[in-house]
Amino acid sequence: MIVPMSKVYVVVAAPDQQALMENLRHLAVLHLTPVDPRQALPDEKTLAQIDRLQRAIQILHQQEPAGPPPDLTPLDITAETLQIQQTTAELSHQLVSLHQQMEKLTLWGDLRLEQVEALRQAGLEVKFLSIPAEQAGQITAECVQPLADLPGKRILLAIIDRRQDITVPDSAQWLPLPAKDRHTLRAQAAQIDQSLREYQNRLAQLAHGTPALQEELDRQQEAAELSKAVKGAFAQDRLFALQGWIPAEKAENLAAQLDAAGIKSAVRILPPDPEETPPTLIHYPAWCRPIKGLFDILGTLPGYKELDLAPFFMVALPVFAAMLIGDAGYGLVFMLPPLLWYRKMVAAAGKSKTHLLLVIGIVTLVWGILSANYFGLSPDNVALAGGYFQTVDGRNVPDHAAMQAATGFWASLGKIMIAVAPIWNADSEAARNLLMKLSLLFGCIHISLAHLRQFFALVPHPRCLAEIGWCIFIWAMLGVIWLLFFGLKGLPVPVSLVYAGLIIGFVLFLLFTTSHKNPVKRIGVGFASSLLPMLGTFSDTMSYIRLMAVGLASYYIAAAFNSLGASVAPAATWFAAAPILIFGHLLNIALCIIAVFAHGVRLNMLEFSNNAGIQWAGYAYQPFAGKQPLTDQ
Numbered sequence: 001m002i003v004p005m006s007k008v009y010v011v012v013a014a015p016d017q018q019a020l021m022e023n024l025r026h027l028a029v030l031h032l033t034p035v036d037p038r039q040a041l042p043d044e045k046t047l048a049q050i051d052r053l054q055r056a057i058q059i060l061h062q063q064e065p066a067g068p069p070p071d072l073t074p075l076d077i078t079a080e081t082l083q084i085q086q087t088t089a090e091l092s093h094q095l096v097s098l099h100q101q102m103e104k105l106t107l108w109g110d111l112r113l114e115q116v117e118a119l120r121q122a123g124l125e126v127k128f129l130s131i132p133a134e135q136a137g138q139i140t141a142e143c144v145q146p147l148a149d150l151p152g153k154r155i156l157l158a159i160i161d162r163r164q165d166i167t168v169p170d171s172a173q174w175l176p177l178p179a180k181d182r183h184t185l186r187a188q189a190a191q192i193d194q195s196l197r198e199y200q201n202r203l204a205q206l207a208h209g210t211p212a213l214q215e216e217l218d219r220q221q222e223a224a225e226l227s228k229a230v231k232g233a234f235a236q237d238r239l240f241a242l243q244g245w246i247p248a249e250k251a252e253n254l255a256a257q258l259d260a261a262g263i264k265s266a267v268r269i270l271p272p273d274p275e276e277t278p279p280t281l282i283h284y285p286a287w288c289r290p291i292k293g294l295f296d297i298l299g300t301l302p303g304y305k306e307l308d309l310a311p312f313f314m315v316a317l318p319v320f321a322a323m324l325i326g327d328a329g330y331g332l333v334f335m336l337p338p339l340l341w342y343r344k345m346v347a348a349a350g351k352s353k354t355h356l357l358l359v360i361g362i363v364t365l366v367w368g369i370l371s372a373n374y375f376g377l378s379p380d381n382v383a384l385a386g387g388y389f390q391t392v393d394g395r396n397v398p399d400h401a402a403m404q405a406a407t408g409f410w411a412s413l414g415k416i417m418i419a420v421a422p423i424w425n426a427d428s429e430a431a432r433n434l435l436m437k438l439s440l441l442f443g444c445i446h447i448s449l450a451h452l453r454q455f456f457a458l459v460p461h462p463r464c465l466a467e468i469g470w471c472i473f474i475w476a477m478l479g480v481i482w483l484l485f486f487g488l489k490g491l492p493v494p495v496s497l498v499y500a501g502l503i504i505g506f507v508l509f510l511l512f513t514t515s516h517k518n519p520v521k522r523i524g525v526g527f528a529s530s531l532l533p534m535l536g537t538f539s540d541t542m543s544y545i546r547l548m549a550v551g552l553a554s555y556y557i558a559a560a561f562n563s564l565g566a567s568v569a570p571a572a573t574w575f576a577a578a579p580i581l582i583f584g585h586l587l588n589i590a591l592c593i594i595a596v597f598a599h600g601v602r603l604n605m606l607e608f609s610n611n612a613g614i615q616w617a618g619y620a621y622q623p624f625a626g627k628q629p630l631t632d633q
Contacts, residue, residue, distance in 0.1 A: 001285075002308050004248040005278035005621075007270040009241065016263055017240040021226060023261045024242075028625030029254065031279050032244040034232025041231065042224035049075075050224060053217040056081040060207045067201060069208035074216035077209040084199050084206075091192050091199075098189045105182050107148050107156055113181045119160075127159045131172040140167040222626060229624055245278045245621065278304045280618035288314045293353030294601070301618035307453055309612060313604050316446055318363040320600040323439070325592040326551035327558060328368025329375035333589060334361030360596070371435075372421035375585060376558025379403075379414045379424065386410025400426045435548040436485065443544025444478040446603070447537075450612035462512050466526075469508025470533075470611070476501025477537050506534070540607045547603075550595045557588045 008030060012020050024030050034040030056078040070077065116126050128147075131139070133155045136146065143160040150156055156175070159166060234241040246254060246269075255267040272278050280301045284292055291314040295301065302308060325331065338345055338358040345354040372378050383389060383398035388406060390399050403414045418424060423438075425431040451467040451474070458464035479498030482491050491498070513526040561584025565577035609616065 001283050002302065002304065002306075003281040003283055003621075005245045005272060005281070005304065006248045006251040007243070007272055007276070007278075008246045008251060008254065009243050009266075009268040009270075010254075010258070011239060011241040011266040012263060014236070014238050014240050016265075017230070017235070019261070019263050020240065020242070020258070020265065021229065023258060023263060024624050025222075025226075025626045027254075027257060028623045029246050029250050030242070030244045030624050031246070031621050032229050032232065032242060032624050034228075035234045035241075035243065036232065039231045040228050042227045046220060046224045046227060050217065050220050052078050052082060053213055053220060055085075057210060057213050057217065059085055060203065060210045060213065063203045063207035065207040065210075066204035068205060070205050072206075072209065074209065074212045077206050077213060078216075081203065081206055084203060088196060088199050091196055095189055095192045095196075098185050098192070101180070102182050102185045102189075105178055105180075105185070107150055108178060108181065109148055110183065111147070111181055112183050113177060116177065124160050124162065127166075128175045128177070129157055129159065129168060129172045130154050130175055131157060131169065135169045135171060138167075138169050139172070140165075225624065244624070247281060247621075272304075277617075277619075279621035280304050281621035282308055282310065284310055290314065290352050290355035290359050291317065293350060293356040296350070296352065298601070298605070300605070300616045301620055302614055303617040306614050306616075306618065307457055307612060309453070309604075309609065309614060312446075312449060312453070312608065312612075316604055316608070317600055318360045319367075319442070320547060320603055321360045321596045322364040322367035323435075323442075323547040324550045324554070324595045324600055325364045326368060326371060326554050327373045327375060327592075328365050329373075330554075330585075330589055330592060331361050331364030331366070331368050334358075334364060336361075369420055370423045372417045372424035373555055374417075376555060376562045376588075378555075378559075379417050379421075379426075381559075381562070382410055382414040382417065386414065388414075398426075432548070432552065433486070435551065436545060437482075439544045439547040440478060440481060440541065442547065443541050443603075443607075444474055446544070446608055447474050447540055447611050450608050453612050462515055464512075466509040466512040469505045469510075469512065470537075471505075472501050472508065473505025473534070474537055474541065476505060477541055481538070481541055506530075536610075540611065543603065543607055546599045550599055554588060554592055554595070557591070558585060561585065561588070 010020065010024075010030075053074075059081055072080070119126055130150055131154060133149075133153050136144070136155060136157065139157070139159065141159045141161040142163065143158075145158045147156040147158055229242070234243075251269045254269075255265065258265045258267065280303065282292075282301070288310045291310050294313065294317065295310075322331070325334075334357055338354050338361070342354065345357075368374065379400065380398045383400055383403045384396060386403060386406070386408065388399045388403040388411070389396040391397070400414075400418075403411050404418075423431070423434060425434060448471045451470040455464045455467035455471075458467065476498050479491060479493065479495070479501065483495070483498070488495065509530050510523055510526040513529050514522055516522045516525060561581060564584070565581040568580060569577040605616070
């Protein structure tokens, strides 16, 4: 339920400003709106300090605390952490540059420039040149020493001739000595490595101060909020005034609460004007609270004047997710983390997200049982494993009748799987058709509920009849789609009823989409505003086929990896097949998670929400308050 809001104005004497702000922070009920939004900004110094603290906390969170804790203030820890980060980034860049330089000096080997300089001081001038290997014998000099092979079938030579009488071929290239040798560069790199290790150890010591940094960050953020609130208020020499939004159920007590705190104030409560958009606060029924986890992930809220769709999402999303995943084994995988590590998951992700994952896991487990799918294994696989098959055209085909008549482990397992799986069918085409029919039927119910929700919101306005028209039109459109896929014989109602539904639905939303008194304008507006939605009804209903298609794709991917593992096992061992099975199913589970967001969430956020008239244009109710633990509403 979207909580009704009231507009509040609070005026106090200027000297009571600080007391008012402190009490409002304590009450945590008033969502402040600035009188002049351009002024409602925290000071730059506080914002800069918040940014520095956040960056320091992010750096230290990656460190395991070690060594003696530092005796520093949070701001000193922040400054040193950021300085270390900057210094280590520069040193790491220098280290990369040194390694690149050493790579370029590979051809010089371990030559040391100090040795060459010592020879020069002794009167021996060493020169270096590059020459094709086959021409090395053409050089005349007192001493010629090969040093290394070079690209292009050339070699590096060192030459000494005290008489300065050196003869070399024209193809020779004299090479100047590098500015630094590899030995010097390695020494510099080792020194940088040592510095990086020391900085890393220092960061481990500073990590002891992470809780203190978080406390300081909270204090700075509260100071920023206070500064923003004060600057956004109306202030004169004698008066200080605030405005904002408050839940209507708490509005009447605000003046009494301020008076009890010793603050003399003038409080005025008003209902929202039609053109105003108050913040959105939703009170979720206990059974709907898990769906809040989805809204938190997406960062979406309905507008204040829109409808709360949480109950519909809470029912539809787990069902759609179960159909998209379609595997009892995967449902068990989703269930286990919330069951085994409940407290850790609640601490990390929140109660609503943990419960949502658990619900999706349970519904997926049930759907997988009903469709007889366990990690890509079905009664077909059980029949083949038990030897209940017939060979047709060189291919083993499961013989379910033989399995039903037999006894033993595999036969009993197959019977149990079939007994609790009304959705499963030995005829794969019939099974696909059943899943398609269920997907379309669920889609039609889903979209109809969206219009019924609008119907109850509009009653007793005549426009509510247009929503009834849309419901009739949607079911008639389902009949049209049914004819396209399954033919006239597959249609469970007379075709004349389908055509009648299309006409009746069209007439209803043609006449009641608008309440204009002029019948010509009413029909014109109704036709113009319903033309595209009529076409969209077909595509919206067809969209739900993705539940069948993606669910079958998930099954076939799992079955393919099972088949690959089974083919590897006889050639090697099941130990060799295990990595293939584990990788395949983990990949498939990851694809299933993507499918839930790409398809399951889409069907709710787009197809359903569009038909329910929801734009998700709301912004969150955020009362002015001190630091409090976040809890689910």
